Amino acid sequence: xxRVTSLLAAAALLALAAPCSARAxxxxxxxxxxxxxxxxxxxxxxxxxNQAVMTLYVKNKAQLRQLQNYxxxxxxxxLNGYISQAEAAGKNSSSGEVTTEFYPAKDHPGAxxxxxxxxxxxxxxxxxxxxxxxxxxxxxxxxxxxxxRVEENKDEHGNGHVSIHIDNDGKKEVDRDSLxxxxxxxEANRSSQxxxxxxxxxxxxxxxxxxxxxxxIDLRPFGSRYVSLYxxxxxxxxSKGSPMYLLLGPEFSFNNFMLDNDTRFVSNTSLISGQPNxxxxxxxxxxxxxxxxxMSSVNLPVMLQANLRDKEYHKTFRLAAxxxxxxRLGTHTKLKYDQDGDTRKDKDRGxxxxxxxxxxLQGSIGFRKVDLFAKYHLNQLxxxxxxxxxxxxxxxxxxxxxx
Numbered sequence: 001x002x003r004v005t006s007l008l009a010a011a012a013l014l015a016l017a018a019p020c021s022a023r024a025x026x027x028x029x030x031x032x033x034x035x036x037x038x039x040x041x042x043x044x045x046x047x048x049x050n051q052a053v054m055t056l057y058v059k060n061k062a063q064l065r066q067l068q069n070y071x072x073x074x075x076x077x078x079l080n081g082y083i084s085q086a087e088a089a090g091k092n093s094s095s096g097e098v099t100t101e102f103y104p105a106k107d108h109p110g111a112x113x114x115x116x117x118x119x120x121x122x123x124x125x126x127x128x129x130x131x132x133x134x135x136x137x138x139x140x141x142x143x144x145x146x147x148x149r150v151e152e153n154k155d156e157h158g159n160g161h162v163s164i165h166i167d168n169d170g171k172k173e174v175d176r177d178s179l180x181x182x183x184x185x186x187e188a189n190r191s192s193q194x195x196x197x198x199x200x201x202x203x204x205x206x207x208x209x210x211x212x213x214x215x216x217i218d219l220r221p222f223g224s225r226y227v228s229l230y231x232x233x234x235x236x237x238x239s240k241g242s243p244m245y246l247l248l249g250p251e252f253s254f255n256n257f258m259l260d261n262d263t264r265f266v267s268n269t270s271l272i273s274g275q276p277n278x279x280x281x282x283x284x285x286x287x288x289x290x291x292x293x294x295m296s297s298v299n300l301p302v303m304l305q306a307n308l309r310d311k312e313y314h315k316t317f318r319l320a321a322x323x324x325x326x327x328r329l330g331t332h333t334k335l336k337y338d339q340d341g342d343t344r345k346d347k348d349r350g351x352x353x354x355x356x357x358x359x360x361l362q363g364s365i366g367f368r369k370v371d372l373f374a375k376y377h378l379n380q381l382x383x384x385x386x387x388x389x390x391x392x393x394x395x396x397x398x399x400x401x402x403x
Contacts, residue, residue, distance in 0.1 A: 078104045082117055090121035097121065184313035191236045193402060194249070199228035199373050201396015203255055205381065208390040214280030215263050217388050223258030223292070226375075226394040234305070234402045247303040247320060247402070252296070255392065259291040265333050267352050279353045279387035289343075290336035297358055299326030305364075307402075318366035324375070326358035353386035355379050364398060371398035 082102045090098045098121055105115040187193075203224040208217055230251030237244040259265070259281065266282045303322030310316050331354055335346040362375040377392040 078108060079117065082119055086119040086121050181312055188309055188313045189240055191240075192234060194231065194233045195400060195402050196229075196231050197401030198399045199226070199230070199253075199394075199396055200399065201226045201373065201394055203257055204393045204395075205257070205390040206393050208388065210281075210388055214388060215261075215283050217281055217390060218260045218263070220258040220260045223256070223290075225256045225258075226253070226396060228253040230301075230401075232402055237304075243307050243309075245305045245307055245402075247305050247322070248301065251299050251301065253299055253326070253394075255295045255297075255394070257293045257295075259288075259293075262286070262288045262291070264288065264291045264335060265293050265352055267350060276386060277353070278385070279382060281388060286337060286339070288335060288337050290334065293331070293333050293352065295331045295354060296329045297326045298329060299324045299358065301362055303363065314368075315366075316368065318364070318371065320365075321361075321363040323361050324359065328354055328356045328358065353383050354381060355383055366398075371401065372396070373398050 082100070082104075086098065086100045089100060100119050102117045102119070103115065104117060202221065203219070203226050204221070205217055205219060210216060228251050230249060232247055232249040234245040234247050236242055237246055261283065263281050263283050265279060267277055267279050301322060301324035303320045305318060305320035307315065308317045330349070331352055332347055332349040333352065334348075335344075337344055357379070358377060359379055360375060360377040362373065364371050364373040366372070373394075373396060375394040379391070381390050381392055382388055
């Protein structure tokens with residue numbers, strides 16, 4: 001934007017949008033331009049022969065390139081005519097403001113002009129109150145290019161200063177920018193990528209059966225939480241543009257099984273000499289605020305994923321399925337209850353006869369930016385004949401992860 005060509009393009013644009021006293025022939029003449037130093041990459045200042053100063057602000061270079069879709073000579077003629085009509089209407093307005101909409105694309109088909117132009121003329125003083133025209137402000141909307149705000153002020157010596165601000169706030173329109181589209185295409189065509197992610201969800205126990213005379217395993221649905229932190233690597237399968245990926249990477253998971261009905265897990269010693277201990281669920285004689293079994297493990301999932309995108313390379317639908325293997329790292333139980341007016345917290349570490357090796361099936365389904373997951377343990381939660389028989393099921397929402 002610091003090159004002379006950018007300055008010439010900016011000056012031509014300003015001639016179209018600002019109702020200043022400079023003629024179009026002055027703006028398109030290279031000898032008539034005396035540019036002042038650029039303040040930053042987003043600012044262009046042009047000083048015209050009549051001492052008027054024009055300042056152009058843009059958010060990025062892409063916004064300036066978008067203006068090349070319009071024919072400047074045709075747009076200048078059309079826009080100047082519309083501004084004159086709006087100014088004439090503003091002088092007759094008692095409120096000091098008038099808004100007029102024009103549709104140049106319909107009035108002049110094939111002329112390379114915007115589909116809509118909305119001009120608002122406001123006559124305001126320094127405090128923003130309506131008054132006789134001493135300062136003039138014109139807002140122009142050039143179709144999909146964005147909003148152009150033209151501010152013209154004159155000092156006591158008659159020197160003019162015109163500022164034009166281009167702003168495009170619509171995210172949908174920004175996404176259509178060619179540079180952003182190229183970046184998304186480049187990311188979508190990568191053969192491999194990796195990212196960190198997190199799963200948040202709930203645990204449930206299925207296919208349950210009690211051991212010996214123990215109490216049933218009844219869980220609190222919203223207290224039995226599941227958390228997983230993972231690093232995922234995705235390798236494209238097939239040629240460029242293929243939607244199929246191989247996903248793998250380690251994860252650390254934390255399973256909480258919160259018991260209901262004032263029960264707790266207990267590890268008992270067998271009454272028969274030489275027999276191993278076993279785990280049961282027992283009811284206590286007091287109210288339990290919290291009774292849970294917590295287990296941490298490290299897993300390695302391997303899945304196949306179909307990752308579909310639309311024509312603009314936005315992710316749309318994803319489906320992944322596969323399995324996992326893992327190993328239990330640690331286990332503990334925690335009780336929380338009131339005793340004699342005091343809150344007690346009992347924590348006990350031990351294996352509680354849980355299976356050390358884990359394996360099962362897992363998958364995920366996603367649409368746009370929302371992903372849901374499910375994980376089913378094929379192995380029993382407790383070792384055979386050492387505790388209640390049940391299998392763990394986890395499900396919930398995934399965050400971050402592969403884009």
